[in-house]
Amino acid sequence: MSTIDTSRAKPHAASHGHHDESYLASRGSLFSNIWDWCTTVDHKKIGVMYLFAVLILFFIGGLAAILVRLELFEPTRVVGGKVVGSLFQSLTAPEATSTAAGNNWYNRTFTLHGAIMVFMVIVPSVPASLGNFFLPIQIGAKDVAFPRLNLLSWYIYVIGSIFAVLSIILGGVDTGWTFYTPYSTLTDLGFSRVAIMVFAVFVLGFSSILTGLNFVVTVHKLRAPGMGWFDMPLFIWGVYSTAIIQVLATPVIGITLLLLCMERLFRIGIFDPSLGGDPVLYQHFFWFYSHPVVYVMILPGMAIISELIAVHARKRIFGYRAVAFASLGIAAVSFLVWGHHMFTGMGEMASFIFSGLTFLVAIPTAVKVFNWIATLYKGSIAINTPMLYALIFLFLFTIGGLTGLPLATLATDVHLHDSYFVVAHFHYVMMGGTIMAFVGGIHHWWPKMFGKMYAEKPAMVAAILVFIGFNLTFIPQFLMGAQGMPRRYASYVDDFHIYHQLSTYGSFLLLVGFLLHAFVLVHSLVAGKKAPANPWGGLTLEWATDSPPIAHNFHHEPIVTHGPYDYDSVVPPHWDPKDYPLPDQKQVAQIHAGH
Amino acid sequence: MTTLDAHTHNPADPNSPAFARYKHGHHWRSQAEEFDGTKLGFWLFLSTEVLLFAGIFCAYAIFRMLYPEAWAEGSSQLDWRFGGANTIVLLLSSYTMAAAIYSCQTGKFARMRINLLITIACGILFLAIKFLFEYTPKWSGWFFFLDPHLADVHHTKEALGGLFKFVEGYGGKRPGQFFDYPFAKDANIPLWWSVYYCGTALHALHVIIGMILIARVYLKSLKMTYGPTYYTGVEIAGLYWHLVDLIWIFLFPLLYLIH
Ligand code: HEM
Ligand SMILES: [Cu+2]
Numbered sequence: 021m022s023t024i025d026t027s028r029a030k031p032h033a034a035s036h037g038h039h040d041e042s043y044l045a046s047r048g049s050l051f052s053n054i055w056d057w058c059t060t061v062d063h064k065k066i067g068v069m070y071l072f073a074v075l076i077l078f079f080i081g082g083l084a085a086i087l088v089r090l091e092l093f094e095p096t097r098v099v100g101g102k103v104v105g106s107l108f109q110s111l112t113a114p115e116a117t118s119t120a121a122g123n124n125w126y127n128r129t130f131t132l133h134g135a136i137m138v139f140m141v142i143v144p145s146v147p148a149s150l151g152n153f154f155l156p157i158q159i160g161a162k163d164v165a166f167p168r169l170n171l172l173s174w175y176i177y178v179i180g181s182i183f184a185v186l187s188i189i190l191g192g193v194d195t196g197w198t199f200y201t202p203y204s205t206l207t208d209l210g211f212s213r214v215a216i217m218v219f220a221v222f223v224l225g226f227s228s229i230l231t232g233l234n235f236v237v238t239v240h241k242l243r244a245p246g247m248g249w250f251d252m253p254l255f256i257w258g259v260y261s262t263a264i265i266q267v268l269a270t271p272v273i274g275i276t277l278l279l280l281c282m283e284r285l286f287r288i289g290i291f292d293p294s295l296g297g298d299p300v301l302y303q304h305f306f307w308f309y310s311h312p313v314v315y316v317m318i319l320p321g322m323a324i325i326s327e328l329i330a331v332h333a334r335k336r337i338f339g340y341r342a343v344a345f346a347s348l349g350i351a352a353v354s355f356l357v358w359g360h361h362m363f364t365g366m367g368e369m370a371s372f373i374f375s376g377l378t379f380l381v382a383i384p385t386a387v388k389v390f391n392w393i394a395t396l397y398k399g400s401i402a403i404n405t406p407m408l409y410a411l412i413f414l415f416l417f418t419i420g421g422l423t424g425l426p427l428a429t430l431a432t433d434v435h436l437h438d439s440y441f442v443v444a445h446f447h448y449v450m451m452g453g454t455i456m457a458f459v460g461g462i463h464h465w466w467p468k469m470f471g472k473m474y475a476e477k478p479a480m481v482a483a484i485l486v487f488i489g490f491n492l493t494f495i496p497q498f499l500m501g502a503q504g505m506p507r508r509y510a511s512y513v514d515d516f517h518i519y520h521q522l523s524t525y526g527s528f529l530l531l532v533g534f535l536l537h538a539f540v541l542v543h544s545l546v547a548g549k550k551a552p553a554n555p556w557g558g559l560t561l562e563w564a565t566d567s568p569p570i571a572h573n574f575h576h577e578p579i580v581t582h583g584p585y586d587y588d589s590v591v592p593p594h595w596d597p598k599d600y601p602l603p604d605q606k607q608v609a610q611i612h613a614g615h
Numbered sequence: 616m617t618t619l620d621a622h623t624h625n626p627a628d629p630n631s632p633a634f635a636r637y638k639h640g641h642h643w644r645s646q647a648e649e650f651d652g653t654k655l656g657f658w659l660f661l662s663t664e665v666l667l668f669a670g671i672f673c674a675y676a677i678f679r680m681l682y683p684e685a686w687a688e689g690s691s692q693l694d695w696r697f698g699g700a701n702t703i704v705l706l707l708s709s710y711t712m713a714a715a716i717y718s719c720q721t722g723k724f725a726r727m728r729i730n731l732l733i734t735i736a737c738g739i740l741f742l743a744i745k746f747l748f749e750y751t752p753k754w755s756g757w758f759f760f761l762d763p764h765l766a767d768v769h770h771t772k773e774a775l776g777g778l779f780k781f782v783e784g785y786g787g788k789r790p791g792q793f794f795d796y797p798f799a800k801d802a803n804i805p806l807w808w809s810v811y812y813c814g815t816a817l818h819a820l821h822v823i824i825g826m827i828l829i830a831r832v833y834l835k836s837l838k839m840t841y842g843p844t845y846y847t848g849v850e851i852a853g854l855y856w857h858l859v860d861l862i863w864i865f866l867f868p869l870l871y872l873i874h
Contacts, residue, residue, distance in 0.1 A: 162642035165652050233659045241652040242642065271663040275670030279813065287792030288809035290674055295791055296803040301677060305670060572641075 040575065042471065042568045061167035064569060066174050067153030068469065071462075073174075074149055077140040077181060084133035086531060089493075089524040091126055095512050126510035128192030135197040135217065139224050140181050142450055143313060145458050146320030147266070148177070148231055151259045153469060155235060157562040157569060158253045160244025160578040165237035173230040176223060183220035187213040196508065198310070201291035201302040205283040215284050222277045225270045228316075232266030235259060244561070246580040253560045253584040254330075254343055258323020261347040265312045265319075265354060273309035276302065300365050307358035315354040317450055319347055321413070321457035322388055328410040328460050329392050331558040333399030336585045339391040346384035353381050363433050371430055378428035385421055389414065402556075405479040409460025412487050416452025420445060423498065438508075441501025444494045452490060459486070459537065466541065467551030471568040474544035482540060485533030492526030560584045634842030650847055657851050661858050664821070668862055671814045675869060678810060682803040687874050689807030692788060697748045698871035701741050702863065708737030709860040712829070716853045719846045724836065727849075731833045734856065738826040745819055753808075756786030814866055818859070825859045828852040 043064045046053045057065055156164055164170050187193055190213050195204040199218060208214050239260045243252070252260075280302070282288050289295025291302040330337045337343060359366060359374030366374075392414060401407060423445045426432040436442060467473050496519035501507075505516045512520070554563040559582070565574050582589065629636075643649040679686045715730035752758030757779055772781035787795040790812050794805035832852045835841060841849050 156642075163640075165642075166656060167640070167642070229660075229663055233656055233663075236659060237652050237656040240655060241648060267659055267663055268666065271666035272670060274663075275667045278817070279670065279674070282809075282813060283791075286790055286809075288813065289791040289806050290809055290813075292791075296678075296682070296806045298677070298681075301674070305673075 040570050040572075042566065043571045044471070044568050045571075059171070061163070061171050062571060063152050063156050063164045063167065063170060064469075064573075066170050067149050067151070069174055070144060070152060070177070071149035073178060073181065074141055074145050077136055078145075080185075081133055081136035081141055082531065082534070084129050084136065086527055088126070088130050088133055089527040091129070091510055092512075092520045093524045095514055095517055095520075123510050124194060127194035127196075127508070128188075130508065131193050131196050132188055135184065135193070135221070137450075138197050138317075139221050140177075140184065142317045142454055143224075143228060144177060144231070145454065146324060146461065147235065147259050147262055147316075148173075148227075150324070150458075150461050150465060151235065151262075151320060152231070154465065154562055155256060155259055156238060156242065157565065157573050158256055158560050158584075159239065159242060159247060160561050160574065160580065161238060161242035162572050162574075164234045165241060166234050169230055170234055173227040173234070176227040176230070180220045180223035180227060183216055183223060187216035187220065190216070193217045198306060199277075199280060200306075201280065201283065201299050202293065202297075205280060205287075205292060209284070212284070215281055218277050218280055218284075222274060222281075225274050225277075228266045229270045232263035232270070235263035236267065239263075244578045244580055250341060250344070251580055251583055252344075254326035254337060254340070254347075255323045255560075257344040257347045258319045258326070261351040262316050262319045262323075265316050265351050269309045269312040269316070269355070272305060273313075276305040276309065279305075300362060303362050303365065304358070307361045308355075311358040311361065312351075312354040314446075314449070315350055317454045318417075319350060321417075321454035322347070324457040324461035324464070325392060325410050325413050326388075327558075327560070328406045328457075328464055329395050329399075330585045330587075331464070331556050331560075332404065332407040332410065333396050333401045334557065334587050335395050335399040336583075336588055337391065338394035338397075339387070340583075340585065342387050343391050346387045349384035349387075350381060353377070353384070357381060360428055360433075363430055364437050375428055375430050379425075382421070382425070389418060389421075403480075404476055405474075405483055406460045406464035406556075408480055408483045409456050409463065412483065413453060413456045413460065415487075416448055416456060416490065420448030420450075420452050423448065436501065438506055439501040440497040440505045440507055443507050444497035444501055447494050447497070452494075456486075456490075459483075462541070464556070465562075466544070467555045468562055468567050468569070470545060471551050471566075472544045472548030473551045473555065474540050474548055478536065479540045482533050482536035485529055485536065487533075489526050489529030489531075489533050493523050493530060494526070496520070496522045496526075559586060632839040632842055634840060634845040637840075637845040646845070653847050653851065654854075657854055661854060664858055665862075668814075668817070668865075671810065671817065672865070672869075675810050675814070678803075678806055682801065682806065685801040685803035685807050688799070688801050689804055689811065690870060690872075690874050693811075693871050694749075695871045697744055698867050701744050702867050704737050704741050704744070705860045705863050708734045708741075709857055711737070712853045712856045715832075716846065716849050719836075719841050719849045720843055722843045724839070724842070727841075728833060728836055731829055731836065735826055735829055735833070738822050738829075741822055742819060745815065749815075752785065753788040754786055755781075756783065757781050758785070811870055814870070818862055818866060821859045821862070825852070825856045828855055 043062055047056070057069065060066065152164070152170065156162065193208070193213050195207070195214055199214070199221075204214050204218070239252070239256060279288075279290050283291055283297075287295065289297045291297045291299050293299060326337060326343060329335075357374060357378045357380075359370055360378045363371045363375070392410075423441070427436055427442065427445060463474065463479060497505075500516045500519040503515070505512060505519070551567040553565065553567050555567075556563070561574075561578055561580070562569070564578065637646070639646040639649040643652065711730040711733040715727050715734065718724070718727035718730060748759060757774075759779060773779070774781070784797045787797070788808055789795070789805075790809035791805050794808060796804070829852050832841070832849050835848065
């Protein structure tokens, strides 16, 4: 059973022979290969380049997180004043007393962590890497609509990241990733590191806009013949909704950051109250972008989950249309709720309205979660790493979502605002949601991307380590946040000691888990078995081409003849595993048992 | 949906002009689809530009509400004649840009080039008016003509046979911290100038980018890249230029006319 109807397919121009080779095939010398990659307009290579860059930045941001956790291991100063602190101290504030310098160091480290994780890791993670690679293939296109623009946005991303790292090398920024004014316009004027960091984020925004724009046009114009809107895989729906938010929200952060830079350079007073400006205006502008962007972060994660659950439970997605529309619904509502970040700084009426609107997001989100669970029900679930991550996602994301409710409720938010409860909440959503889906997606598509199978068991062990580590890290943060531990402090009262210790241990476990993942994946590249075209028996188009795909994605232009999840109608009741040679015969047996 | 007639020239003929030999990207099914896709993408991009300016307009609206006196005083300090002249220049340039696109589609290449050049000239004229007659006097106090508002103000220096005049205290209408305009009536007037400069400077930057795009089209037109069967680049530069024009059409009354 194949996804493409070859009888009606027309062959591509036969003139370019090497386009039938794997996109990874190397031609010529090492130098010409590197040059090939640097100038490639192939969406698959660009996706891999994004994956590489994002993972490097994830590692840097993760190291910063570990440093933050180390600092918080003791109620008073641990690292800041001593080891790393001395480095920053000499660069930045040599005259400061050691406590002040230590606090300085701490502020810079969590800002570094937050800024990298948000702007350089989680926002581009799924769309720019996996999206770039699989969006065109899943809709049966040869490339994204604007391949050169695609390469350009990778370079813009790298340049933005370099600027951000530069501001760190010059001594770091201590404003927090939100750059709230007037603090961000009044500090550190001699060094302008804030300006460099803000400029970096501005540049990164461009990359995000260009990627989003490219995807929207690709989905609109390049779907294979026969693929209507409701024949698209749900991954496409998620990435498409994300792309719309990226295009519509990012310009607002662009103008905000421009005004912020102007404010720093010329003290123009838009945000500075001493000049008649309004700092809360900055927060409105900032969150008008940043709240929708929260969904830029989570929607692609949800999109991956839909794929993982359908493929690894081998079932038609329950309520396909509802899930698809829920993506659009979330995208729409995301623009209406930004005010919930300013309950403590706005009028009552406005807070009341924003609180009400915030609850609306729960509806499309719940639609998705319930549909995934309904899909799992009586599915022939294969417990492997991607499925494990889908389950982890469901667990963690649900906690993250539910803990958002007390934050959206005015009365409780007054107590919880800017406490560790918030820190735990957004980590459950962003990391427990998106990063988990991202890692799951990487495993799901790894055989397709690189043509190699990874070792399933160690990967599952790593996933379990990550799961335990994650909860150990962030559950104590809920508890101490509810008891009043404020965020962004380097020192704290002894009552919170045990929670912070547990949290730090959890972060070590996370680190171990992720390193094990990295090892497993790298190992598979070197020594993994060759992956078959369709190791999981998926029905979406990417599984209908070689692993790794050829340069033009398909040998023939695909014509779609069935839906992405038509397992019940496409896969015969007594499905022959030879059609989808699974690497592990035990899994085959499992799937059979389910039927 | 636009249809493109790709059959008027023989694409294989090496002597036919470049636009006739244009081959669409291999991932598009046809040139018409490529054209549509590119336009859709560019419209999306234009919507991001509008949103970028929306930030400025928001700031304008909020501070206008908070400090109506400052806004009234500020806009009465702007000379609507320069703003009006700029509006006319831009409208004219939008017309010539549209004419350039039309000439390209109908194969009148000389006319197309002339129209492109006029458009660029209009852009230069716009910037010249902006910088010489508006920004410079407000920063320094030196200016060309006698402003009616300054009839009762004492001139202190003259240069170039009276063509340039310097008025003490006229300059200093700078934004925020740099503001030092001694006879300002409202305490929040620096904020008005901040919004004025941010808005108009961002717009001027877009004028410059638009001019670069059009210059690129002009250079390519010398190589016959564009013609009746392929004019995506011209169309896009035109769309951008119209947007620049449109934003000015909003900025002009808001800043100059509503006191
Ligand atoms: C490796 C596991 C991680 C650990 C141990 C960790 C730890 C922390 C801690 C302790 C804070 C609080 C700093 C403070 O407010 O004083 C924090 C803040 C933050 N983290 Fe993480 N984090 C991790 C992963 C992530 C990931 C994957 C993301 C996003 C994708 C992320 C995004 C953020 C953001 C946005 C903040 C807010 C920074 C701020 O308050 O300005 N973190 N993290
Ligand atoms: Cu929010």
